[in-house]
Amino acid sequence: MQHRRTTRRATIAAAALTATLALAGCGSSGSSEDADTITVAYQRTSQFTQLDDVLNKAKQEYEAANEGKTVELMPIEAEQDQYFTKLALMNRSADTAPDVIYEDSFQVRSDAAAGYLAPIDEYLGEWEDWELFDDTAKQAGLGDDGSQYGVSMGTDTRAIYYNKNIFQQAGLPTDWQPKTWDEVLEAARAVKAAVPDVVPLNVYASKAGGEQTSMQGFEMLMYGTGDTLYDTDSQKWVTGSQGFTDSLGFYESVYGEGLGPQLDQVLDATWGSRVSTEEIPQGNVAMAIDGSWLPGQWITGENAWPEWEQTIGFAPMPTQEGQAPGATSMSGGWLLSVGANAADPQSAFDFISVALNKENALKYNTENSQIAVREDVASDPAYLDYNPSFEFFSSLVPVTNFRPATPDYSQISGNIQTAVESVVTGTSPADAAAAYDEGLVAIVGEDNTQAAS
Amino acid sequence: MSDSAVIDSPASRGAGSSPAPRGSRQRQGSTRTAVRLLPLVPAIALMAVFLAGPIGYALYGSLTDAALSGYRAVNPNFVGADNYTRLFASGDFWQSVWLTLLFVVASAVIGQNALGMAVALLLRNGPQRLGSLVSALVVTAWVMPEIVAAFALYAFFSTDGTLNALLGAGFGWAGLGGTTWLISFQMFAVILANIWRGTAFSMMVYNAALAEVPPEIMESAQIDGATGLQRFFRITLPMVRRAIATNMMLTTLQTLGVFTLIWVMTGGGPGTQSSTLPVLAFQQAFKFAQVGYGTAIAVVTIAVGAVFALVYVRVLKPEVD
Numbered sequence: 001m002q003h004r005r006t007t008r009r010a011t012i013a014a015a016a017l018t019a020t021l022a023l024a025g026c027g028s029s030g031s032s033e034d035a036d037t038i039t040v041a042y043q044r045t046s047q048f049t050q051l052d053d054v055l056n057k058a059k060q061e062y063e064a065a066n067e068g069k070t071v072e073l074m075p076i077e078a079e080q081d082q083y084f085t086k087l088a089l090m091n092r093s094a095d096t097a098p099d100v101i102y103e104d105s106f107q108v109r110s111d112a113a114a115g116y117l118a119p120i121d122e123y124l125g126e127w128e129d130w131e132l133f134d135d136t137a138k139q140a141g142l143g144d145d146g147s148q149y150g151v152s153m154g155t156d157t158r159a160i161y162y163n164k165n166i167f168q169q170a171g172l173p174t175d176w177q178p179k180t181w182d183e184v185l186e187a188a189r190a191v192k193a194a195v196p197d198v199v200p201l202n203v204y205a206s207k208a209g210g211e212q213t214s215m216q217g218f219e220m221l222m223y224g225t226g227d228t229l230y231d232t233d234s235q236k237w238v239t240g241s242q243g244f245t246d247s248l249g250f251y252e253s254v255y256g257e258g259l260g261p262q263l264d265q266v267l268d269a270t271w272g273s274r275v276s277t278e279e280i281p282q283g284n285v286a287m288a289i290d291g292s293w294l295p296g297q298w299i300t301g302e303n304a305w306p307e308w309e310q311t312i313g314f315a316p317m318p319t320q321e322g323q324a325p326g327a328t329s330m331s332g333g334w335l336l337s338v339g340a341n342a343a344d345p346q347s348a349f350d351f352i353s354v355a356l357n358k359e360n361a362l363k364y365n366t367e368n369s370q371i372a373v374r375e376d377v378a379s380d381p382a383y384l385d386y387n388p389s390f391e392f393f394s395s396l397v398p399v400t401n402f403r404p405a406t407p408d409y410s411q412i413s414g415n416i417q418t419a420v421e422s423v424v425t426g427t428s429p430a431d432a433a434a435a436y437d438e439g440l441v442a443i444v445g446e447d448n449t450q451a452a453s
Numbered sequence: 454m455s456d457s458a459v460i461d462s463p464a465s466r467g468a469g470s471s472p473a474p475r476g477s478r479q480r481q482g483s484t485r486t487a488v489r490l491l492p493l494v495p496a497i498a499l500m501a502v503f504l505a506g507p508i509g510y511a512l513y514g515s516l517t518d519a520a521l522s523g524y525r526a527v528n529p530n531f532v533g534a535d536n537y538t539r540l541f542a543s544g545d546f547w548q549s550v551w552l553t554l555l556f557v558v559a560s561a562v563i564g565q566n567a568l569g570m571a572v573a574l575l576l577r578n579g580p581q582r583l584g585s586l587v588s589a590l591v592v593t594a595w596v597m598p599e600i601v602a603a604f605a606l607y608a609f610f611s612t613d614g615t616l617n618a619l620l621g622a623g624f625g626w627a628g629l630g631g632t633t634w635l636i637s638f639q640m641f642a643v644i645l646a647n648i649w650r651g652t653a654f655s656m657m658v659y660n661a662a663l664a665e666v667p668p669e670i671m672e673s674a675q676i677d678g679a680t681g682l683q684r685f686f687r688i689t690l691p692m693v694r695r696a697i698a699t700n701m702m703l704t705t706l707q708t709l710g711v712f713t714l715i716w717v718m719t720g721g722g723p724g725t726q727s728s729t730l731p732v733l734a735f736q737q738a739f740k741f742a743q744v745g746y747g748t749a750i751a752v753v754t755i756a757v758g759a760v761f762a763l764v765y766v767r768v769l770k771p772e773v774d
Contacts, residue, residue, distance in 0.1 A: 088521040107522065114526035207740065208720050263614045265631045375497050386456045407523035414741040425723040442539060443743075 004424040034045035035343040037070045038351050040103035041085045041090060047273045047297060050104065050368040056363060057363070058355035070353060074098060079269055082208030085372035091116040091339070098350055099342035103335050104211070105140040110407040111337075112143035118338040123349040128188055129374070136402075137373035139334055144407065150335030151352055154370025155360070156292045157329040157396040158216055160184070160315045163198075165391055166286040167313070170194035177315050180321040183223070183251055184287070187247035188259040190285040199279070200259045205251060205424040208269035212291075214413040215330050215403065218420050221247035223401040224319035224328040227452060229412075232402035237404075237412070237444055239437040243388065244319060250427035255424040261285075263425065280312075281305040286335070289317060292393035296369030298370045300446060312393045316399070329400040333370070371397070408444050415439040486511070508755065513750035521742035528746060536749035545733065546750070553709065553729040553757065556644060560761020561708035564648035566701060574685075577663050588656065595653030597661050603717035606646040610634040612720065637728040639719045645716055652708070655700055663689065663694030698769035705761045709754065730754040 014274070040059075044052045052075060076086050084107065091111070092094045103111065111117050126129045128149075128153040137152035170191045178184045188200035204217040222229060227243025230236070238244075243405040254260040265271055274296050279285045281303070295312075298305040316327035336355060342348045358376050365372040366386040371394055372378040384390065403409060420437040423429055441449055515536055519529035540546050572591055572620065576584040594602060609615045609680055613632050620629040634642045666689055674684050690697070714732040715721060721728035721736060738747025 081740065084522070084632070088526075088742070092526075110522040113524045114520075114522045115523070116526075207722070207736075260613070263636045263723060267636070267720070269720065410522060411520070411742050421722070422724050425726070427724075 012068040018050055018132055021375055031166045035347070036068055036074055038100060038342075038344075039072045039074055039075045039098045039189050040100040040329055040351070041074045041076060041087060041098035041103075042120050043080070043271065044077055047081065047277055047303065049301065050364060053367070054360050054364045055355060058351065060284070062220075063355045065354075066347070066350070069347060070276045079210070079272070080104075080212065081269070084210075088116075092339045096333075096345065097339050098340040099339050099341055099344075101337045102138065102338045105150075105152070105333050105335060106211070106403050106405065106409050106413070107286065107335070108141060108149050108335065108412055109144055109405050111147045112145075112147075113407040117143070117149045118340045118342060118345050118416075119143070119145075119149060120151075120338055120345075120349055121148050123346065124148055124151075127349075127353055129353070132374050132375045134375065134378075137333075139402075140333060142405075150337035151356055152333055152335050152373045153356060153371055154365045154368070155331050155333035156369075156371055158289065158291050158327060158394045158401050159317055159393065159396060160289050161186075161280065161294065162287045162315060163280070163283060163285065164311055165283065166191060166195055166198055166314050168344070171288070174313060176313060177327070178318045180318050181224075181320050182252055184444040185250075185253055186253070186289065187260065189257070192257075192259055195286065198283065199261045199265075199285045200287065201254055201280070202261055202266075202275055203251070203254055204266070204288075204289075205255065205260070205420050206267045206269075206271065207414070207421050209266060209272055210417065211367055211413060212272045213417045213420055215332060216290055218247055218251075218416050219330050219401070219403065220317050220328065221250050221320075223330065226323060229325050230406070231450060232404070234450060236450040237440055239440060239449050240433070243320075244436065245429045248423045248429055248432050251420055260424070267421070267426070277303040281308070283311075292371065292389065293369040295389045296367055296386055299369075300367065305322050309374075309388060314389065316396060322337065325399045327396070327399050329396040331397075331402055333373070341370065369393075386404075411443050412440060415443065457644055461504040473571050481513050511752055511755075514745060515752045517745045519677060519746070519748075521739065521744055523742075532745070536746050539714075539746065545728070545735050549730055549733045550723060550753075550757075552640065552727065553630050553754075556647070556711075557705055557761070558731050558747065560644040560647035561651065561704040562701065564644065565651040565655045565704050565708075566697070568648060568652045570648045570659050573663055574657035575661055584691065588653075588660075591653045591656055597650075599650075599713045602650050603714045604644075606642075606649070606714070607635075607718050610642045610646075630640070635719050637724065641711050643715050643718055643727055645712060646718060647708060650714065651704060654707075657702060658696055658700045658703075659693065662693040666692050694769060698765055701769070702762055702765045705765070709758050709761070730757065731746075731747050 040055060040310075042051055056071055059073060062071055063069060076083055078086055084104070087101065088111075090098060091114070097116070098110055110116070112119075112194075133152060135388070136155060138148070140152045140155075141148045141150040141302065142147045148178055154230055160178075162176060167174055167176060170187075171194065172190055176187065178187065179204070191200040193199065203220075206213055209217075219229075222243055225241075225243030225246055227241040228238060229244075245252075254446060256261075260266065261271070264326075265394040268274075275285060275288060276290065276297060280288060280294070281298070295308060297303045298308040301412055317329060319326060319328055336349045336352045338345050338352070351357075356364075356374075358374065361372065361374050362377045362380060362383055364370065366383055369387055369389065371390070372383055377383050403413075419432040420438070422432045422435065427435075437449075473696050497636060515584075517529040518525050518535070520526050554709060563659075571586060575580075576588055582583050597605070604702070607702060612635070613633070614634075617632060618632065621634070623629075632638070639714070670688060670692075674688055678732055710731060711729070712735065716728060716735070719727045721732040732752060734747045734750035734754065736747075737750060738744045
């Protein structure tokens, strides 16, 4: 009897064990944590193929120079907002974490704090090209602990694009340079009256648009009001500022008076790419506040639009009342970082140094209309002559602003997008600003905020 | 299963064959119970790992301030019920609860159930050809993967989509054809979409249930002079009550979890005006990177589902015949 019971118990135990083993089997994936393979995660969309080109070129060069090493490119096909989510999810497990990451500068501090990125100071020290990178590029890769977490690929600025043909029809000057927000709105009203079929002014306003809503949209206004989102001296976030409500008020004017795109257009996640590849080239948008990289896709590639040089004019984004310095801009940019779980960080960094050597940086900075951060590229005639818009967008560097680089920024940026979308869908700017303040306190805590003076 | 198989079952054989000494009977009984439970072990293990495990982990996660990136991604703090206090104080959350109830009641409880029953009745009583044509069309919507159905419906309702093209061609003179369905009538659009997609399931369940109603009862009712409506409400409905309860429960819980359809069609917008609980949870967890807070919303969704299930079990008493 005793014997039989033991057998039965053993049978139960065996069955349970089998089940557990079968389940455990589901968990272990076949990811190759192989030191000779470098996985590279980056963004690719139908409009954004320039990075894909450069990385493919670098892959060939690196593999040719390093016998036995393989570079596995893992493009993530998603609009920017979903790219961040997918990347964060990949980074949460060592099995799926990539070795080289295409990283937005505003995510660096946050991802470094989360332990997704590896510090690269020791490799940079041995890379002679590092001295050629300018100071803003070196700032962009800094983590909270003062280590470098990425190599900058280039930077950008933002301004107003306007269609000279539409401006002519509306009786506006084709060398238009607005001095205040009101002049921008006046021009939009003139376009609406004279050319009713076009969108007078595109300014991004949706949560689905992600960071483009915060940076090309709201912050281009906010940083021209004299107020700020984040006080860098006291290191506290600002609540209840007049500038915040006024910036939302600008949105209320644009969307309330029908000077912007229709809601079904602007709330669509693909609106950003449609603006640059369809709406502006087809002459459906009179003015657009957008980034300096747009002409890159008009020069070559599937969305080439050779007439842009004659059609498009550029104007710096004015400050609210024309206060000093008269114009404003925002700068960001992307980096290549080494993943914290890289099996061989030295190889991962070596691949980055190939992808961003002079030749490849020149290729990327020209084709994707980036403002070069390598001195040797920035002064190269091949760079300067490539794109006539470089001169204008580089001239904005003295007035440009950077986003608050704190680990919380990405969440606060989402909060800004919520505020903007609620205003364009009917909430009053004051209520939306109050909701933003409430969300802000919930994210960073009461102690890290201060009331606007 | 045949009768002999029942007699041969281990339980009856064990009881009859080996007469054990009196003293060890009890012990043997408990051993026997253990052996009988043996086949359940894999199922229980699977449930524990894939059902109870994730729910338990979600409960724990909802008590932390875990984030997608930043310091709190590596070292989330235990914050007690903070997420829930924040949630219950948030206007977005209550709006989302209301939208979820509206969505579930309008599209599952009323729409899919009533329409599914109507189509099932048509299949049984209507002209044969019409019945098979309608059921083929209805099942097409069900066969499509959710993401495909969602894109099809997006293309149908979007401002330059099929619906507006049809309206513009037919009723252009009345000013129709330029309606922004997904912006101005966002809940209406997603509710219609979910009815369109889910009706086939109810139809199939009801079609099977109606086939089980004995024709002689219907005949005798007819002879007693009951009208068609009376027969339906007093005989058919009570007889298929259990199928209704099961179907209500399944469609409700399924609709409560609908995410893809709404996400593709409206993204939960404009603003948060079509954000049901699953959409809100996704946005908070993955867009605003607040995994802990998003998990708390998911836990509330589980609770709402449990409440619905309890109500159905109590009200419709499927086990009483």
